Amino acid sequence: MAERRWEPTVSEIEAALLDLGQHLDYPPTPDLARAVRRRLTSPLDSLATLDETETIDGRHSRRSPFRLLRFEWERSRWVGLVAALALCVLAAALVAAASGAVTAVAERLGVRGVTIVHVATVPTASPLPTPPPVPTPLCEGASPTIPVLTIPRGGTGECASTVTPTPVTPTPVGEKLRLGERLDLAEARRRVAFAILLPTLPELGVPDEIYLATPPRGSQVALVYRARPGVLRASATGVALLLTELQGDLEPNFLGKGIGPGTRLQEVTVNGRPGYWLEGAPHVFFYRDPAGEVVQETLRLAGNTLLWEENGLTLRLEGDLTRDEALRIAGSLR
Amino acid sequence: MRLYGEIAFRTAYLILRDAAEADDTVQEAFVKAYYALPRFRDGALFRPWLLRIVANEARNRRLAASRRADLALRASAEPSLPTEAPSPEAQALAAEQRRLLLDAVNHLRAEERLTIAYRYFLGLSEPEMAEALGCARGTVKSRLARALGRLRALVTDRTAGPGRAARTSDPHREATGG
Numbered sequence: 001m002a003e004r005r006w007e008p009t010v011s012e013i014e015a016a017l018l019d020l021g022q023h024l025d026y027p028p029t030p031d032l033a034r035a036v037r038r039r040l041t042s043p044l045d046s047l048a049t050l051d052e053t054e055t056i057d058g059r060h061s062r063r064s065p066f067r068l069l070r071f072e073w074e075r076s077r078w079v080g081l082v083a084a085l086a087l088c089v090l091a092a093a094l095v096a097a098a099s100g101a102v103t104a105v106a107e108r109l110g111v112r113g114v115t116i117v118h119v120a121t122v123p124t125a126s127p128l129p130t131p132p133p134v135p136t137p138l139c140e141g142a143s144p145t146i147p148v149l150t151i152p153r154g155g156t157g158e159c160a161s162t163v164t165p166t167p168v169t170p171t172p173v174g175e176k177l178r179l180g181e182r183l184d185l186a187e188a189r190r191r192v193a194f195a196i197l198l199p200t201l202p203e204l205g206v207p208d209e210i211y212l213a214t215p216p217r218g219s220q221v222a223l224v225y226r227a228r229p230g231v232l233r234a235s236a237t238g239v240a241l242l243l244t245e246l247q248g249d250l251e252p253n254f255l256g257k258g259i260g261p262g263t264r265l266q267e268v269t270v271n272g273r274p275g276y277w278l279e280g281a282p283h284v285f286f287y288r289d290p291a292g293e294v295v296q297e298t299l300r301l302a303g304n305t306l307l308w309e310e311n312g313l314t315l316r317l318e319g320d321l322t323r324d325e326a327l328r329i330a331g332s333l334r
Numbered sequence: 335m336r337l338y339g340e341i342a343f344r345t346a347y348l349i350l351r352d353a354a355e356a357d358d359t360v361q362e363a364f365v366k367a368y369y370a371l372p373r374f375r376d377g378a379l380f381r382p383w384l385l386r387i388v389a390n391e392a393r394n395r396r397l398a399a400s401r402r403a404d405l406a407l408r409a410s411a412e413p414s415l416p417t418e419a420p421s422p423e424a425q426a427l428a429a430e431q432r433r434l435l436l437d438a439v440n441h442l443r444a445e446e447r448l449t450i451a452y453r454y455f456l457g458l459s460e461p462e463m464a465e466a467l468g469c470a471r472g473t474v475k476s477r478l479a480r481a482l483g484r485l486r487a488l489v490t491d492r493t494a495g496p497g498r499a500a501r502t503s504d505p506h507r508e509a510t511g512g
Binding site for chain 2: 005008
């Protein structure tokens with residue numbers, strides 16, 4: 001087939017190229033997010049061909065996060081930490097350049113697990129409009145369910161002499177934190193697919209409030225502890241301790257919480273597994289839920305946070321705690 | 335991921351011209367980008383930084399033997415002039431020139447093709463191209479100019495020449511020639 005003579009000028013060629021670009025037959029873009037995630041979670045396997053029969057169901061196999069943790073942890077723990085901290089600096093630019101949604105940063109690469117992002121403005125915990133009444137310490141033995149220490153913090157030393165086992169019902173402090181639907185423990189256990197872990201330290205007792213949230217996929221249980229005189233100090237929100245358990249995986253190399261300028265990050269070991277201790281300014285937080293989507297979690301308490309992974313759950317312990325207090329509580333989880 | 339996956343995949347495809355290779359390339363590139371993210375400079379543009387990783391990965395693969403198809407046109411025949419309904423002759427001419435140009439693009443070396451693709455197919459700006467190609471902006475200009483020159487030459491050489499077969503007599507042919 002002969003063509004007619006064509007001697008285009010530069011601008012004609014440019015216009016023709018733009019037109020051509022609109023008519024190019026590209027193959028369909030493959031589902032990269034899924035495939036990239038697989039490669040990131042099986043670094044030893046990615047050298048070989050991917051096993052196409054491998055399925056990713058709601059829960060990732062336990063094998064690969066552990067392999068990844070051990071493999072990546074030993075190989076590059078300090079690199080990972082440096083990387084994570086370096087990301088704080090870069091992420092501010094990314095956030096500015098991107099659409100503005102902080103999750104877009106993590107989603108750019110479909111990063112698995114928890115992502116560090118330095119956010120220019122960090123959401124602060126929303127305190128209750130009026131502080132809840134300080135519960136009058138019950139006299140020792142007054143309540144069979146809530147053990148009481150004999151040394152109340154401050155206070156007049158007086159105690160309520162009620163003998164009824166039912167404590168007064170204060171305003172549920174957790175509701176202001178938008179933790180989800182309030183349930184009792186039995187109901188929560190029925191509703192979630194994972195085994196809820198509880199601290200077993202006697203001085204903590206049972207959680208005061210339990211909430212169940214259901215982000216787009218996966219479940220999240222929040223256990224709220226109010227002040228325990230001498231044991232737990234409440235923040236302005238009235239919550240002393242917040243233990244959040246969610247289905248999702250930590251990514252040690254690329255971990256994170258959104259770190260403000262005043263936050264310190266430290267690697268710790270929790271129940272034999274790597275964890276992270278964050279002190280200081282408020283945070284946001286990213287994890288990867290069972291369906292693989294990166295989810296942003298806003299902080300609930302302005303305090304310190306212990307973050308670790310156990311039984312396929314990501315656990316977060318927030319409160320006005322020292323590191324050792326937090327580790328002790330975490331160690332008591334059953 | 336969705337936002338960058340398409341342009342990354344297309345970049346790899348434009349270099350490799352093999353969908354399966356491009357798929358593999360982009361996956362590897364994203365993994366590398368993930369681990370390289372700490373080196374991402376504050377203030378730099380993310381998209382071209384990512385595409386540079388993709389292009390490097392594709393170049394590495396190109397050295398290995400791989401099937402090579404040509405870039406192709408989509409089957410649909412929508413007119414390229416949106417403002418007015420072109421005449422059948424104009425449409426035919428546009429289609430023919432499109433094929434000619436595509437053929438010329440397929441004959442470019444991979445780097446030339448990438449330069450052209452970044453600018454005219456993938457819509458990168460000049461600063462983005464500098465980042466994606468790893469060169470200065472002035473170099474981007476000269477690379478583009480050389481690639482365009484080569485395309486012009488390819489197209490002109492293809493349609494010039496005394497040996498072309500006669501088409502059905504077309505009174506407009508003389509007018510459109512040259």
